[in-house]
Amino acid sequence: MKRILLITALVVAAWFAYREIEGGGDASAASDRVVIPKGASMRAAAESLSVHDVIGSQRLFRWYTAAAGRERTIKPGTYQFPSGAGYGYVLDALVTGRGIMRTVVIPEGFDLRDIVPVLAKALSVPEDSVRVAVTDTTWRRTLNVPAPSLEGYLFPATYAFADGITARDAVKAMIERFESVWKPVWDERVKAMAISRHDAITMASIIEKEARKPEERALISAVYWNRVKKGMLLQADPTVQYALPQHVDRVFFKDLDVESKYNTYKYVGLPPGPIASPGEASIAAALAPADVPYLFFVARADGGHEFRTTFAEHQQAIVEIKGAARKARVPVRESRRP
Incomplete structure:
Protein backbone atom coordinates (compact mmCIF):
# COMPACT_ATOMS: atom_id res chain seq x y z
CA MET A 1 0.00 0.00 0.00
CA LYS A 2 2.80 2.40 0.93
CA ARG A 3 4.56 1.59 -2.34
CA ILE A 4 1.41 2.42 -4.28
CA LEU A 5 1.03 5.75 -2.45
CA LEU A 6 4.69 6.59 -3.11
CA ILE A 7 4.39 5.76 -6.79
CA THR A 8 1.19 7.80 -6.99
CA ALA A 9 2.86 10.76 -5.30
CA LEU A 10 5.82 10.55 -7.68
CA VAL A 11 3.53 10.39 -10.70
CA VAL A 12 1.54 13.39 -9.48
CA ALA A 13 4.74 15.33 -8.73
CA ALA A 14 6.12 14.44 -12.17
CA TRP A 15 2.85 15.52 -13.79
CA PHE A 16 2.87 18.87 -11.99
CA ALA A 17 6.54 19.39 -12.88
CA TYR A 18 5.76 18.57 -16.50
CA ARG A 19 2.82 21.00 -16.53
CA GLU A 20 5.00 23.67 -14.90
CA ILE A 21 7.79 23.22 -17.43
CA GLU A 22 5.55 22.90 -20.48
CA GLY A 23 3.17 25.66 -19.42
CA GLY A 24 -0.43 26.17 -20.46
CA GLY A 25 -3.33 28.51 -19.89
CA ASP A 26 -4.57 31.52 -21.78
CA ALA A 27 -1.83 32.53 -24.23
CA SER A 28 -3.71 35.72 -25.10
CA ALA A 29 -3.39 37.04 -21.55
CA ALA A 30 -0.17 38.55 -20.27
CA SER A 31 1.74 38.60 -17.01
CA ASP A 32 2.61 41.69 -15.04
CA ARG A 33 5.78 43.41 -16.16
CA VAL A 34 8.89 41.77 -14.74
CA VAL A 35 12.08 43.82 -14.41
CA ILE A 36 15.36 41.93 -14.67
CA PRO A 37 18.13 44.34 -13.58
CA LYS A 38 21.52 44.42 -15.25
CA GLY A 39 23.82 41.85 -13.66
CA ALA A 40 20.96 39.95 -12.00
CA SER A 41 21.63 36.30 -11.22
CA MET A 42 19.30 33.51 -12.30
CA ARG A 43 18.29 33.14 -8.64
CA ALA A 44 17.24 36.81 -8.53
CA ALA A 45 15.46 36.48 -11.88
CA ALA A 46 13.62 33.39 -10.65
CA GLU A 47 12.48 35.26 -7.56
CA SER A 48 11.04 38.09 -9.68
CA LEU A 49 9.37 35.63 -12.04
CA SER A 50 7.83 33.80 -9.09
CA VAL A 51 6.56 36.99 -7.43
CA HIS A 52 4.77 37.91 -10.67
CA ASP A 53 3.38 34.36 -11.08
CA VAL A 54 5.25 33.72 -14.31
CA ILE A 55 6.69 30.51 -12.80
CA GLY A 56 5.37 28.37 -9.97
CA SER A 57 8.59 26.99 -8.53
CA GLN A 58 11.85 28.90 -8.25
CA ARG A 59 13.79 25.73 -7.45
CA LEU A 60 12.39 23.80 -10.40
CA PHE A 61 13.04 26.70 -12.74
CA ARG A 62 16.66 27.03 -11.58
CA TRP A 63 17.11 23.28 -12.00
CA TYR A 64 15.68 23.52 -15.52
CA THR A 65 17.97 26.42 -16.50
CA ALA A 66 21.00 24.66 -15.04
CA ALA A 67 20.16 21.49 -16.97
CA ALA A 68 19.86 23.55 -20.12
CA GLY A 69 23.27 25.12 -19.41
CA ARG A 70 21.95 28.66 -19.90
CA GLU A 71 21.69 30.00 -16.37
CA ARG A 72 24.35 32.69 -16.87
CA THR A 73 23.21 34.20 -20.16
CA ILE A 74 20.08 36.19 -19.29
CA LYS A 75 19.52 39.69 -20.71
CA PRO A 76 18.37 42.57 -18.51
CA GLY A 77 15.18 44.47 -19.32
CA THR A 78 11.48 44.79 -18.62
CA TYR A 79 9.61 41.68 -19.75
CA GLN A 80 6.01 40.67 -20.23
CA PHE A 81 5.17 37.00 -20.71
CA PRO A 82 2.05 35.23 -22.01
CA SER A 83 -0.03 33.78 -19.19
CA GLY A 84 0.94 30.17 -18.55
CA ALA A 85 4.18 30.37 -20.54
CA GLY A 86 6.31 27.26 -20.16
CA TYR A 87 9.81 27.27 -18.73
CA GLY A 88 11.29 26.79 -22.19
CA TYR A 89 9.53 29.91 -23.46
CA VAL A 90 10.51 31.96 -20.40
CA LEU A 91 14.14 30.86 -20.48
CA ASP A 92 14.42 31.44 -24.23
CA ALA A 93 12.96 34.94 -23.76
CA LEU A 94 15.45 35.75 -20.99
CA VAL A 95 18.38 34.48 -23.06
CA THR A 96 17.43 36.09 -26.38
CA GLY A 97 15.74 39.21 -25.02
CA ARG A 98 12.47 38.25 -26.75
CA GLY A 99 9.62 39.79 -24.80
CA ILE A 100 11.59 42.78 -23.55
CA MET A 101 9.30 45.80 -23.41
CA TRP A 182 -8.72 64.38 -20.43
CA LYS A 183 -11.14 65.24 -17.62
CA PRO A 184 -14.94 65.58 -17.92
CA VAL A 185 -14.69 68.98 -16.20
CA TRP A 186 -12.55 70.16 -19.09
CA ASP A 187 -15.44 69.50 -21.46
CA GLU A 188 -17.48 71.87 -19.30
CA ARG A 189 -14.73 74.50 -19.49
CA VAL A 190 -14.50 74.13 -23.27
CA LYS A 191 -18.24 74.74 -23.51
CA ALA A 192 -18.13 77.70 -21.10
CA MET A 193 -15.28 79.32 -23.03
CA ALA A 194 -17.07 78.76 -26.36
CA ILE A 195 -14.05 77.02 -27.87
CA SER A 196 -13.33 73.53 -29.18
CA ARG A 197 -11.15 70.90 -27.57
CA HIS A 198 -8.81 71.38 -30.51
CA ASP A 199 -8.52 75.07 -29.61
CA ALA A 200 -7.76 74.13 -26.02
CA ILE A 201 -5.00 71.69 -26.98
CA THR A 202 -3.57 74.20 -29.44
CA MET A 203 -3.38 76.87 -26.73
CA ALA A 204 -2.00 74.34 -24.23
CA SER A 205 0.81 73.44 -26.64
CA ILE A 206 1.86 77.09 -26.91
CA ILE A 207 1.79 77.45 -23.11
CA GLU A 208 3.87 74.28 -22.83
CA LYS A 209 6.57 75.75 -25.06
CA GLU A 210 6.54 79.18 -23.41
CA ALA A 211 6.37 78.35 -19.70
CA ARG A 212 9.61 77.75 -17.80
CA LYS A 213 8.10 78.21 -14.37
CA PRO A 214 4.97 76.15 -13.51
CA GLU A 215 3.34 79.03 -11.63
CA GLU A 216 3.36 81.16 -14.80
CA ARG A 217 1.27 78.83 -16.96
CA ALA A 218 -2.06 80.44 -16.03
CA LEU A 219 -0.62 83.92 -16.59
CA ILE A 220 0.73 83.03 -20.02
CA SER A 221 -2.63 81.51 -20.82
CA ALA A 222 -4.34 84.75 -19.79
CA VAL A 223 -2.08 86.87 -22.01
CA TYR A 224 -2.80 84.80 -25.10
CA TRP A 225 -6.53 84.43 -24.51
CA ASN A 226 -6.77 88.18 -23.84
CA ARG A 227 -5.06 88.84 -27.16
CA VAL A 228 -7.40 86.41 -28.93
CA LYS A 229 -10.44 88.19 -27.49
CA LYS A 230 -9.12 91.57 -28.62
CA GLY A 231 -8.30 90.34 -32.11
CA MET A 232 -4.58 90.93 -31.59
CA LEU A 233 -1.78 88.90 -33.09
CA LEU A 234 -0.56 86.30 -30.61
CA GLN A 235 3.06 86.89 -31.65
CA ALA A 236 4.16 83.65 -30.00
CA ASP A 237 7.73 82.72 -30.87
CA PRO A 238 7.15 78.95 -30.50
CA THR A 239 4.61 79.01 -33.33
CA VAL A 240 7.23 80.56 -35.61
CA GLN A 241 9.75 77.92 -34.56
CA TYR A 242 7.17 75.30 -35.50
CA ALA A 243 6.54 76.93 -38.89
CA LEU A 244 10.21 76.97 -39.86
CA PRO A 245 11.45 74.00 -41.94
CA GLN A 246 14.17 73.28 -39.38
CA HIS A 247 14.17 73.74 -35.62
CA VAL A 248 15.93 76.82 -34.27
CA ASP A 249 16.62 77.52 -30.61
CA ARG A 250 16.00 81.20 -31.04
CA VAL A 251 13.74 83.20 -33.35
CA PHE A 252 15.29 86.15 -35.20
CA PHE A 253 13.53 88.97 -37.02
CA LYS A 254 14.23 87.33 -40.39
CA ASP A 255 12.32 84.26 -39.22
CA LEU A 256 9.14 86.27 -38.74
CA ASP A 257 8.65 86.42 -42.52
CA VAL A 258 8.05 82.68 -42.86
CA GLU A 259 4.81 82.10 -44.76
CA SER A 260 2.69 79.79 -42.67
CA LYS A 261 -0.68 79.82 -40.93
CA TYR A 262 1.33 78.86 -37.85
CA ASN A 263 3.15 82.19 -37.97
CA THR A 264 1.21 84.11 -35.33
CA TYR A 265 3.16 87.26 -36.19
CA LYS A 266 1.28 87.30 -39.51
CA TYR A 267 -2.05 85.65 -38.81
CA VAL A 268 -4.53 86.64 -36.10
CA GLY A 269 -5.90 84.04 -33.69
CA LEU A 270 -4.79 80.55 -32.87
CA PRO A 271 -2.70 78.59 -35.37
CA PRO A 272 -4.41 75.68 -37.21
CA GLY A 273 -3.46 73.18 -34.55
CA PRO A 274 -1.13 72.28 -31.69
CA ILE A 275 2.61 72.82 -32.08
CA ALA A 276 3.67 70.18 -29.55
CA SER A 277 2.36 67.64 -27.04
CA PRO A 278 1.21 69.52 -23.93
CA GLY A 279 1.20 67.96 -20.48
CA GLU A 280 -1.74 67.90 -18.11
CA ALA A 281 -0.70 71.11 -16.31
CA SER A 282 -0.60 73.11 -19.54
CA ILE A 283 -3.98 71.78 -20.66
CA ALA A 284 -5.42 72.78 -17.29
CA ALA A 285 -3.88 76.27 -17.65
CA ALA A 286 -5.30 76.69 -21.14
CA LEU A 287 -8.77 76.03 -19.73
CA ALA A 288 -8.31 78.11 -16.57
CA PRO A 289 -6.41 81.31 -17.45
CA ALA A 290 -5.62 83.70 -14.64
CA ASP A 291 -8.07 86.54 -14.15
CA VAL A 292 -5.64 89.32 -15.13
CA PRO A 293 -5.65 92.02 -17.83
CA TYR A 294 -2.11 91.34 -19.11
CA LEU A 295 -1.46 91.52 -22.84
CA PHE A 296 2.36 91.33 -22.89
CA PHE A 297 5.20 89.44 -21.29
CA VAL A 298 8.96 89.47 -21.66
CA ALA A 299 11.47 86.85 -20.54
CA ARG A 300 13.83 87.45 -17.66
CA ALA A 301 17.29 85.95 -17.40
CA ASP A 302 16.10 83.45 -14.77
CA GLY A 303 13.58 81.89 -17.16
CA GLY A 304 10.59 83.68 -15.69
CA HIS A 305 8.63 86.51 -17.27
CA GLU A 306 7.48 90.03 -16.53
CA PHE A 307 3.80 90.55 -17.36
CA ARG A 308 2.32 93.90 -18.34
CA THR A 309 -1.01 95.31 -19.54
CA THR A 310 -0.02 98.22 -21.78
CA PHE A 311 2.56 98.53 -24.53
CA ALA A 312 4.29 101.40 -22.68
CA GLU A 313 4.60 99.23 -19.54
CA HIS A 314 5.91 96.39 -21.65
CA GLN A 315 8.58 98.56 -23.25
CA GLN A 316 9.64 99.81 -19.82
CA ALA A 317 9.90 96.20 -18.56
CA ILE A 318 12.18 95.36 -21.50
CA VAL A 319 14.44 98.33 -20.67
CA GLU A 320 14.61 97.32 -17.00
CA ILE A 321 15.38 93.67 -17.80
CA LYS A 322 18.12 94.65 -20.26
CA GLY A 323 19.60 97.02 -17.71
CA ALA A 324 19.63 94.37 -15.01
CA ALA A 325 21.19 91.89 -17.45
CA ARG A 326 23.96 94.32 -18.36
CA LYS A 327 24.78 94.86 -14.71
CA ALA A 328 24.87 91.13 -14.10
CA ARG A 329 26.57 90.54 -17.47
CA VAL A 330 23.85 88.04 -18.37
CA PRO A 331 22.51 87.84 -21.96
CA VAL A 332 18.77 88.40 -22.31
CA ARG A 333 16.52 87.18 -25.09
CA GLU A 334 15.28 89.99 -27.29
CA SER A 335 11.50 90.23 -27.27
CA ARG A 336 9.76 90.49 -30.63
CA ARG A 337 6.35 91.18 -29.15
CA PRO A 338 5.21 94.80 -29.83
Whole structure:
Protein backbone atom coordinates (compact mmCIF):
# COMPACT_ATOMS: atom_id res chain seq x y z
CA MET A 1 0.00 0.00 0.00
CA LYS A 2 2.80 2.40 0.93
CA ARG A 3 4.56 1.59 -2.34
CA ILE A 4 1.41 2.42 -4.28
CA LEU A 5 1.03 5.75 -2.45
CA LEU A 6 4.69 6.59 -3.11
CA ILE A 7 4.39 5.76 -6.79
CA THR A 8 1.19 7.80 -6.99
CA ALA A 9 2.86 10.76 -5.30
CA LEU A 10 5.82 10.55 -7.68
CA VAL A 11 3.53 10.39 -10.70
CA VAL A 12 1.54 13.39 -9.48
CA ALA A 13 4.74 15.33 -8.73
CA ALA A 14 6.12 14.44 -12.17
CA TRP A 15 2.85 15.52 -13.79
CA PHE A 16 2.87 18.87 -11.99
CA ALA A 17 6.54 19.39 -12.88
CA TYR A 18 5.76 18.57 -16.50
CA ARG A 19 2.82 21.00 -16.53
CA GLU A 20 5.00 23.67 -14.90
CA ILE A 21 7.79 23.22 -17.43
CA GLU A 22 5.55 22.90 -20.48
CA GLY A 23 3.17 25.66 -19.42
CA GLY A 24 -0.43 26.17 -20.46
CA GLY A 25 -3.33 28.51 -19.89
CA ASP A 26 -4.57 31.52 -21.78
CA ALA A 27 -1.83 32.53 -24.23
CA SER A 28 -3.71 35.72 -25.10
CA ALA A 29 -3.39 37.04 -21.55
CA ALA A 30 -0.17 38.55 -20.27
CA SER A 31 1.74 38.60 -17.01
CA ASP A 32 2.61 41.69 -15.04
CA ARG A 33 5.78 43.41 -16.16
CA VAL A 34 8.89 41.77 -14.74
CA VAL A 35 12.08 43.82 -14.41
CA ILE A 36 15.36 41.93 -14.67
CA PRO A 37 18.13 44.34 -13.58
CA LYS A 38 21.52 44.42 -15.25
CA GLY A 39 23.82 41.85 -13.66
CA ALA A 40 20.96 39.95 -12.00
CA SER A 41 21.63 36.30 -11.22
CA MET A 42 19.30 33.51 -12.30
CA ARG A 43 18.29 33.14 -8.64
CA ALA A 44 17.24 36.81 -8.53
CA ALA A 45 15.46 36.48 -11.88
CA ALA A 46 13.62 33.39 -10.65
CA GLU A 47 12.48 35.26 -7.56
CA SER A 48 11.04 38.09 -9.68
CA LEU A 49 9.37 35.63 -12.04
CA SER A 50 7.83 33.80 -9.09
CA VAL A 51 6.56 36.99 -7.43
CA HIS A 52 4.77 37.91 -10.67
CA ASP A 53 3.38 34.36 -11.08
CA VAL A 54 5.25 33.72 -14.31
CA ILE A 55 6.69 30.51 -12.80
CA GLY A 56 5.37 28.37 -9.97
CA SER A 57 8.59 26.99 -8.53
CA GLN A 58 11.85 28.90 -8.25
CA ARG A 59 13.79 25.73 -7.45
CA LEU A 60 12.39 23.80 -10.40
CA PHE A 61 13.04 26.70 -12.74
CA ARG A 62 16.66 27.03 -11.58
CA TRP A 63 17.11 23.28 -12.00
CA TYR A 64 15.68 23.52 -15.52
CA THR A 65 17.97 26.42 -16.50
CA ALA A 66 21.00 24.66 -15.04
CA ALA A 67 20.16 21.49 -16.97
CA ALA A 68 19.86 23.55 -20.12
CA GLY A 69 23.27 25.12 -19.41
CA ARG A 70 21.95 28.66 -19.90
CA GLU A 71 21.69 30.00 -16.37
CA ARG A 72 24.35 32.69 -16.87
CA THR A 73 23.21 34.20 -20.16
CA ILE A 74 20.08 36.19 -19.29
CA LYS A 75 19.52 39.69 -20.71
CA PRO A 76 18.37 42.57 -18.51
CA GLY A 77 15.18 44.47 -19.32
CA THR A 78 11.48 44.79 -18.62
CA TYR A 79 9.61 41.68 -19.75
CA GLN A 80 6.01 40.67 -20.23
CA PHE A 81 5.17 37.00 -20.71
CA PRO A 82 2.05 35.23 -22.01
CA SER A 83 -0.03 33.78 -19.19
CA GLY A 84 0.94 30.17 -18.55
CA ALA A 85 4.18 30.37 -20.54
CA GLY A 86 6.31 27.26 -20.16
CA TYR A 87 9.81 27.27 -18.73
CA GLY A 88 11.29 26.79 -22.19
CA TYR A 89 9.53 29.91 -23.46
CA VAL A 90 10.51 31.96 -20.40
CA LEU A 91 14.14 30.86 -20.48
CA ASP A 92 14.42 31.44 -24.23
CA ALA A 93 12.96 34.94 -23.76
CA LEU A 94 15.45 35.75 -20.99
CA VAL A 95 18.38 34.48 -23.06
CA THR A 96 17.43 36.09 -26.38
CA GLY A 97 15.74 39.21 -25.02
CA ARG A 98 12.47 38.25 -26.75
CA GLY A 99 9.62 39.79 -24.80
CA ILE A 100 11.59 42.78 -23.55
CA MET A 101 9.30 45.80 -23.41
CA ARG A 102 10.33 48.78 -25.50
CA THR A 103 10.47 51.81 -23.21
CA VAL A 104 9.78 55.16 -24.86
CA VAL A 105 9.98 58.51 -23.07
CA ILE A 106 8.04 61.36 -24.67
CA PRO A 107 8.76 64.59 -22.75
CA GLU A 108 6.23 67.39 -22.47
CA GLY A 109 6.71 69.85 -25.31
CA PHE A 110 7.93 67.31 -27.89
CA ASP A 111 6.44 67.81 -31.35
CA LEU A 112 6.10 65.22 -34.10
CA ARG A 113 9.52 66.10 -35.48
CA ASP A 114 10.89 64.92 -32.14
CA ILE A 115 8.47 62.06 -31.53
CA VAL A 116 8.64 60.27 -34.89
CA PRO A 117 12.38 59.37 -34.82
CA VAL A 118 12.30 58.52 -31.09
CA LEU A 119 9.34 56.19 -31.52
CA ALA A 120 10.73 54.61 -34.67
CA LYS A 121 14.06 53.88 -33.03
CA ALA A 122 12.47 52.44 -29.87
CA LEU A 123 10.14 50.16 -31.85
CA SER A 124 12.74 49.28 -34.50
CA VAL A 125 10.38 50.33 -37.29
CA PRO A 126 10.85 52.73 -40.23
CA GLU A 127 10.11 56.39 -39.54
CA ASP A 128 7.70 56.37 -42.48
CA SER A 129 5.49 53.84 -40.70
CA VAL A 130 5.26 56.19 -37.71
CA ARG A 131 4.48 59.15 -39.98
CA VAL A 132 1.66 57.17 -41.59
CA ALA A 133 0.28 56.31 -38.14
CA VAL A 134 0.32 59.91 -36.88
CA THR A 135 -1.57 61.12 -39.94
CA ASP A 136 -4.13 58.31 -39.90
CA THR A 137 -7.53 59.67 -40.95
CA THR A 138 -9.40 57.24 -38.68
CA TRP A 139 -7.73 58.55 -35.54
CA ARG A 140 -8.15 62.15 -36.65
CA ARG A 141 -11.83 61.59 -37.33
CA THR A 142 -12.30 59.82 -33.98
CA LEU A 143 -10.64 62.69 -32.10
CA ASN A 144 -12.35 65.32 -34.28
CA VAL A 145 -8.98 66.79 -35.22
CA PRO A 146 -9.30 69.34 -38.07
CA ALA A 147 -5.58 69.17 -38.84
CA PRO A 148 -3.43 66.95 -41.07
CA SER A 149 -1.80 65.08 -38.17
CA LEU A 150 -2.23 64.04 -34.55
CA GLU A 151 0.17 66.74 -33.38
CA GLY A 152 -0.65 67.53 -29.75
CA TYR A 153 -2.69 64.37 -29.13
CA LEU A 154 0.17 61.92 -28.47
CA PHE A 155 0.28 62.40 -24.73
CA PRO A 156 3.75 62.96 -23.24
CA ALA A 157 4.59 60.13 -20.85
CA THR A 158 6.82 57.09 -20.39
CA TYR A 159 5.50 54.12 -22.33
CA ALA A 160 6.45 50.44 -22.19
CA PHE A 161 5.46 48.76 -25.44
CA ALA A 162 5.51 45.02 -26.00
CA ASP A 163 8.22 43.72 -28.28
CA GLY A 164 7.00 43.63 -31.87
CA ILE A 165 4.26 46.24 -31.45
CA THR A 166 3.39 48.13 -34.63
CA ALA A 167 3.69 51.90 -34.99
CA ARG A 168 -0.08 52.14 -35.36
CA ASP A 169 -0.73 50.27 -32.10
CA ALA A 170 1.86 52.39 -30.29
CA VAL A 171 0.18 55.58 -31.53
CA LYS A 172 -3.17 54.13 -30.47
CA ALA A 173 -1.81 53.62 -26.94
CA MET A 174 -0.60 57.23 -26.82
CA ILE A 175 -3.98 58.49 -27.98
CA GLU A 176 -5.70 56.36 -25.35
CA ARG A 177 -3.42 57.87 -22.72
CA PHE A 178 -4.49 61.33 -23.91
CA GLU A 179 -8.16 60.37 -23.65
CA SER A 180 -7.64 58.91 -20.17
CA VAL A 181 -6.00 62.15 -18.98
CA TRP A 182 -8.72 64.38 -20.43
CA LYS A 183 -11.14 65.24 -17.62
CA PRO A 184 -14.94 65.58 -17.92
CA VAL A 185 -14.69 68.98 -16.20
CA TRP A 186 -12.55 70.16 -19.09
CA ASP A 187 -15.44 69.50 -21.46
CA GLU A 188 -17.48 71.87 -19.30
CA ARG A 189 -14.73 74.50 -19.49
CA VAL A 190 -14.50 74.13 -23.27
CA LYS A 191 -18.24 74.74 -23.51
CA ALA A 192 -18.13 77.70 -21.10
CA MET A 193 -15.28 79.32 -23.03
CA ALA A 194 -17.07 78.76 -26.36
CA ILE A 195 -14.05 77.02 -27.87
CA SER A 196 -13.33 73.53 -29.18
CA ARG A 197 -11.15 70.90 -27.57
CA HIS A 198 -8.81 71.38 -30.51
CA ASP A 199 -8.52 75.07 -29.61
CA ALA A 200 -7.76 74.13 -26.02
CA ILE A 201 -5.00 71.69 -26.98
CA THR A 202 -3.57 74.20 -29.44
CA MET A 203 -3.38 76.87 -26.73
CA ALA A 204 -2.00 74.34 -24.23
CA SER A 205 0.81 73.44 -26.64
CA ILE A 206 1.86 77.09 -26.91
CA ILE A 207 1.79 77.45 -23.11
CA GLU A 208 3.87 74.28 -22.83
CA LYS A 209 6.57 75.75 -25.06
CA GLU A 210 6.54 79.18 -23.41
CA ALA A 211 6.37 78.35 -19.70
CA ARG A 212 9.61 77.75 -17.80
CA LYS A 213 8.10 78.21 -14.37
CA PRO A 214 4.97 76.15 -13.51
CA GLU A 215 3.34 79.03 -11.63
CA GLU A 216 3.36 81.16 -14.80
CA ARG A 217 1.27 78.83 -16.96
CA ALA A 218 -2.06 80.44 -16.03
CA LEU A 219 -0.62 83.92 -16.59
CA ILE A 220 0.73 83.03 -20.02
CA SER A 221 -2.63 81.51 -20.82
CA ALA A 222 -4.34 84.75 -19.79
CA VAL A 223 -2.08 86.87 -22.01
CA TYR A 224 -2.80 84.80 -25.10
CA TRP A 225 -6.53 84.43 -24.51
CA ASN A 226 -6.77 88.18 -23.84
CA ARG A 227 -5.06 88.84 -27.16
CA VAL A 228 -7.40 86.41 -28.93
CA LYS A 229 -10.44 88.19 -27.49
CA LYS A 230 -9.12 91.57 -28.62
CA GLY A 231 -8.30 90.34 -32.11
CA MET A 232 -4.58 90.93 -31.59
CA LEU A 233 -1.78 88.90 -33.09
CA LEU A 234 -0.56 86.30 -30.61
CA GLN A 235 3.06 86.89 -31.65
CA ALA A 236 4.16 83.65 -30.00
CA ASP A 237 7.73 82.72 -30.87
CA PRO A 238 7.15 78.95 -30.50
CA THR A 239 4.61 79.01 -33.33
CA VAL A 240 7.23 80.56 -35.61
CA GLN A 241 9.75 77.92 -34.56
CA TYR A 242 7.17 75.30 -35.50
CA ALA A 243 6.54 76.93 -38.89
CA LEU A 244 10.21 76.97 -39.86
CA PRO A 245 11.45 74.00 -41.94
CA GLN A 246 14.17 73.28 -39.38
CA HIS A 247 14.17 73.74 -35.62
CA VAL A 248 15.93 76.82 -34.27
CA ASP A 249 16.62 77.52 -30.61
CA ARG A 250 16.00 81.20 -31.04
CA VAL A 251 13.74 83.20 -33.35
CA PHE A 252 15.29 86.15 -35.20
CA PHE A 253 13.53 88.97 -37.02
CA LYS A 254 14.23 87.33 -40.39
CA ASP A 255 12.32 84.26 -39.22
CA LEU A 256 9.14 86.27 -38.74
CA ASP A 257 8.65 86.42 -42.52
CA VAL A 258 8.05 82.68 -42.86
CA GLU A 259 4.81 82.10 -44.76
CA SER A 260 2.69 79.79 -42.67
CA LYS A 261 -0.68 79.82 -40.93
CA TYR A 262 1.33 78.86 -37.85
CA ASN A 263 3.15 82.19 -37.97
CA THR A 264 1.21 84.11 -35.33
CA TYR A 265 3.16 87.26 -36.19
CA LYS A 266 1.28 87.30 -39.51
CA TYR A 267 -2.05 85.65 -38.81
CA VAL A 268 -4.53 86.64 -36.10
CA GLY A 269 -5.90 84.04 -33.69
CA LEU A 270 -4.79 80.55 -32.87
CA PRO A 271 -2.70 78.59 -35.37
CA PRO A 272 -4.41 75.68 -37.21
CA GLY A 273 -3.46 73.18 -34.55
CA PRO A 274 -1.13 72.28 -31.69
CA ILE A 275 2.61 72.82 -32.08
CA ALA A 276 3.67 70.18 -29.55
CA SER A 277 2.36 67.64 -27.04
CA PRO A 278 1.21 69.52 -23.93
CA GLY A 279 1.20 67.96 -20.48
CA GLU A 280 -1.74 67.90 -18.11
CA ALA A 281 -0.70 71.11 -16.31
CA SER A 282 -0.60 73.11 -19.54
CA ILE A 283 -3.98 71.78 -20.66
CA ALA A 284 -5.42 72.78 -17.29
CA ALA A 285 -3.88 76.27 -17.65
CA ALA A 286 -5.30 76.69 -21.14
CA LEU A 287 -8.77 76.03 -19.73
CA ALA A 288 -8.31 78.11 -16.57
CA PRO A 289 -6.41 81.31 -17.45
CA ALA A 290 -5.62 83.70 -14.64
CA ASP A 291 -8.07 86.54 -14.15
CA VAL A 292 -5.64 89.32 -15.13
CA PRO A 293 -5.65 92.02 -17.83
CA TYR A 294 -2.11 91.34 -19.11
CA LEU A 295 -1.46 91.52 -22.84
CA PHE A 296 2.36 91.33 -22.89
CA PHE A 297 5.20 89.44 -21.29
CA VAL A 298 8.96 89.47 -21.66
CA ALA A 299 11.47 86.85 -20.54
CA ARG A 300 13.83 87.45 -17.66
CA ALA A 301 17.29 85.95 -17.40
CA ASP A 302 16.10 83.45 -14.77
CA GLY A 303 13.58 81.89 -17.16
CA GLY A 304 10.59 83.68 -15.69
CA HIS A 305 8.63 86.51 -17.27
CA GLU A 306 7.48 90.03 -16.53
CA PHE A 307 3.80 90.55 -17.36
CA ARG A 308 2.32 93.90 -18.34
CA THR A 309 -1.01 95.31 -19.54
CA THR A 310 -0.02 98.22 -21.78
CA PHE A 311 2.56 98.53 -24.53
CA ALA A 312 4.29 101.40 -22.68
CA GLU A 313 4.60 99.23 -19.54
CA HIS A 314 5.91 96.39 -21.65
CA GLN A 315 8.58 98.56 -23.25
CA GLN A 316 9.64 99.81 -19.82
CA ALA A 317 9.90 96.20 -18.56
CA ILE A 318 12.18 95.36 -21.50
CA VAL A 319 14.44 98.33 -20.67
CA GLU A 320 14.61 97.32 -17.00
CA ILE A 321 15.38 93.67 -17.80
CA LYS A 322 18.12 94.65 -20.26
CA GLY A 323 19.60 97.02 -17.71
CA ALA A 324 19.63 94.37 -15.01
CA ALA A 325 21.19 91.89 -17.45
CA ARG A 326 23.96 94.32 -18.36
CA LYS A 327 24.78 94.86 -14.71
CA ALA A 328 24.87 91.13 -14.10
CA ARG A 329 26.57 90.54 -17.47
CA VAL A 330 23.85 88.04 -18.37
CA PRO A 331 22.51 87.84 -21.96
CA VAL A 332 18.77 88.40 -22.31
CA ARG A 333 16.52 87.18 -25.09
CA GLU A 334 15.28 89.99 -27.29
CA SER A 335 11.50 90.23 -27.27
CA ARG A 336 9.76 90.49 -30.63
CA ARG A 337 6.35 91.18 -29.15
CA PRO A 338 5.21 94.80 -29.83
